[in-house]
């Protein structure tokens with residue numbers, strides 16, 4: 449039976465056998481029907497579901513216009529691999545990003561998320577030394593464990609007498625921000641205090657608003673920006689605050705350091721902002737990189753931790769095995785270190801499975817600027833935006849058995865080996881997530897500690913929560929969970 453409704457059967461790539469097909473031959477919705485799906489049928493928050501619909505309807509490759517941008521969707525692991533293997537020396541995610549437009553408008557520099565070419569390569573190499581080397585990252589475990597200890601206290605404080613914590617993601621946003629700040633500044637910024645500083649709350653709100661406005665401003669054709677200027681204005685205001693927040697924290701930290709030096713004290717910073725500021729990069733580049741690292745460390749951690757506990761609360765048998773694994777490795781100790789988590793395979797498989805079901809970045813992108821490339825029998829002209837549909841491959845029944853089920857142990861089954869590009873939540877290759885090791889360490893330390901302290905149970909109301917797209921994939925509704933003392 450044909451797996452795809454229209455695309456593959458009609459695929460010229462298949463029909464023409466050896467001949468190379470062009471974008472004209474590629475299936476896809478008309479502009480009107482895609483716009484209808486986007487703006488009328490649940491809108492941009494359903495973009496991840498549209499990937500599955502596209503795969504079902506057109507097969508593994510289809511084209512669609514996202515506002516003014518024509519993009520080729522790729523929703524098959526082997527074809528995603530074909531794209532990424534041709535991404536060139538300095539891979540580019542997207543050349544039309546409103547994030548870049550904002551920086552140009554305000555005269556800011558680009559950070560690692562938004563810079564390109566040699567400029568990107570230079571900072572990537574510098575930061576890579578401190579963020580990608582296992583030993584360098586392991587050294588952050590004590591700092592991160594202090595943040596985890598505060599998270600545990602905060603969960604105890606904000607529980608109801610029945611142990612219910614409402615809206616766990618909002619606690620985990622603060623945890624994410626405190627965690628990445630501790631790594632960036634080697635100092636605490638009070639996100640997990642009883643009373644959270646207003647500037648911190650405002651920063652978290654600015655991130656949320658910016659993500660909502662990102663998709664909206666990109667999907668709007670330029671003439672609509674004139675008619676309806678609010679999304680772009682709000683988008684810029686959110687970024688303004690994020691840049692201001694980061695600059696303020698960097699300047700304060702640098703001033704404290706300068707004071708120490710003037711008193712003849714030795715300064716031995718072990719934090720990322722210090723490393724960056726010692727490289728001779730212009731301060732504007734330091735500001736933009738720290739802003740982008742702060743941003744990258746909040747929703748990613750919060751969503752993954754929320755979904756992990758949501759799924760574990762619904763799978764008490766997995767939760768019990770995981771707790772047993774942690775207790776066995778720790779042999780009576782209460783605080784795990786980086787070396788301990790290396791011996792916790794089920795913990796790693798759990799996070800892997802959570803990111804398969806809920807990839808924080810449900811669709812990534814590449815623009816290959818150097819040359820035309822061939823993918824799946826199609827010739828894709830250079831400068832075409834290629835959308836990599838990671839949500840679709842992660843939930844495709846042809847790739848993963850029972851794809852909607854939470855089964856961490858699937859990652860242990862050798863006979864069910866998956867294509868290596870079937871679930872790549874951190875991306876692959878030169879431009880992959882530079883924060884991956886820090887993120888994983890933070891998640892492992894937090895999860896193992898939470899499970900030692902609490903039995904995590906579902907919301908007694910039994911509410912189930914679905915994901916939604918807000919540029920990133922986040923929970924659609926609040927997640928409430930019970931944290932019962934052990």
Ligand code: HEM
Nearest residue numbers: 560561744745748808809873874875879880881882883887
């Ligand atoms: C669960 C947590 C996280 C996930 C799933 C995640 C995922 C990703 C993905 C998919 C990309 C794009 C990769 C590509 O284009 O191939 C990315 C890029 C990036 N991430 Fe993460 N991320 C996470 C946490 C973090 C954290 C905590 C930080 C900061 C410490 C961070 C910093 C970055 C940066 C700076 C980039 C841009 C890298 C570049 O362009 O060279 N991420 N991340």
